[in-house]
Amino acid sequence: MWNRQRIGSVAGRGIVAVGTATCGIALLLVSCADPDSGQRTPAAPSPVDATGASMHQDHNSAAGDDKGYIDGWYQGRDVQLYYTKTFFCAEPPSSGAPTNCEIGADAEAPPRPAEIRKIYAIAAAGFLPDLSTLACPPGSVCLNHPAMIDASRIAGPGAANIPAVPHSHIVDEPGGGWRHTVNIRVFRLDVWNAIASAKSLATIRELQADPAIGGAGLISADTPTNIFFFIASWRE
Numbered sequence: 001m002w003n004r005q006r007i008g009s010v011a012g013r014g015i016v017a018v019g020t021a022t023c024g025i026a027l028l029l030v031s032c033a034d035p036d037s038g039q040r041t042p043a044a045p046s047p048v049d050a051t052g053a054s055m056h057q058d059h060n061s062a063a064g065d066d067k068g069y070i071d072g073w074y075q076g077r078d079v080q081l082y083y084t085k086t087f088f089c090a091e092p093p094s095s096g097a098p099t100n101c102e103i104g105a106d107a108e109a110p111p112r113p114a115e116i117r118k119i120y121a122i123a124a125a126g127f128l129p130d131l132s133t134l135a136c137p138p139g140s141v142c143l144n145h146p147a148m149i150d151a152s153r154i155a156g157p158g159a160a161n162i163p164a165v166p167h168s169h170i171v172d173e174p175g176g177g178w179r180h181t182v183n184i185r186v187f188r189l190d191v192w193n194a195i196a197s198a199k200s201l202a203t204i205r206e207l208q209a210d211p212a213i214g215g216a217g218l219i220s221a222d223t224p225t226n227i228f229f230f231i232a233s234w235r236e
Contacts, residue, residue: 068143069235071135072119072169073199077236081169083144085230088178093226096160099146103165103183104153106224111178119179119229120170120204120222122195125187133196138166144229154223171234172201181227184208185220 069080089095093105110116124134136142141164151159171179184204186192191213195203208214208221 066143070143070169072171072234074171074174074234075202076198076200078199079171079234079236081171081231081234083229084232086144087146088228088230089146089226091226095150095226096152097146097148097150098161099148100226101146101149102153102226103149103151104223105226107180107226107228109226110180111228111230116178116180116228117171117173117175118182119231120172120182120184120201121165121167121225121227122170122204123165123167123183123185124192125185127187127189127192129189129192129196133168133192134166135168136164136166138163146227149227168196170199170201170204171231174234176232178228178230181225181229183220183223183225185223186218187220188218191218 065085067082067084069082072079072081087099087101088111089099089101090107090109090111091100092108093102095102128138131137136145141147146164148161149164151162151165165183186195191207194207204219207219213219214221
């Protein structure tokens with residue numbers, strides 16, 4: 001269980017400074033990174049064209065796609081998620097990004113029929129946490145992730161085509177295959193640290209339900225997306 005006293009003890013510290021880059025309206029979603037921060041560089045990025053759109057034409061084939069591990073959390077443990085295909089985003093819903101990836105509207109054209117497991121993208125919004133707690137840090141395209149997304153449905157028209165959100169991942173059940181992304185934004189460092197310490201969806205649910213945290217807007221509700229990732233397996 002997350003430590004309520006620990007959250008309260010740092011509540012007055014405010015938002016962490018995040019370098020000199022200008023965030024603009026995307027501050028609601030993305031953390032600006034200091035270029036001298038020494039942040040980690042993830043595995044090789046997904047193949048994209050000059051606009052940031054995926055070059056992968058057949059989402060049922062992994063031929064030519066990058067393959068590698070990205071950090072994740074599962075029931076309090078660190079895991080490494082094995083990505084073997086590039087992301088899948090399709091309209092509708094409408095998207096202003098060349099990737100067709102959208103936050104704030106659910107998928108209407110999934111990569112396959114039937115139920116699809118979820119992956120939770122936990123984003124640090126407006127502050128920069130310890131980089132060791134970010135699976136996909138700011139300033140770099142994470143493996144098989146979209147370079148640009150449309151977040152205008154939750155952040156206004158100025159966020160119709162912005163860099164992908166720095167985040168970490170929580171998975172709630174084992175199994176390989178496509179996973180449908182659920183976006184959850186965290187707005188204060190102490191709340192983020194509670195999640196990074198617990199590494200579980202159960203803690204997310206407690207924080208969302210807490211009137212002093214979720215009720216105060218320090219963590220968002222589950223936000224739908226049309227973003228899918230293919231995770232073949234994972235290891236601990």
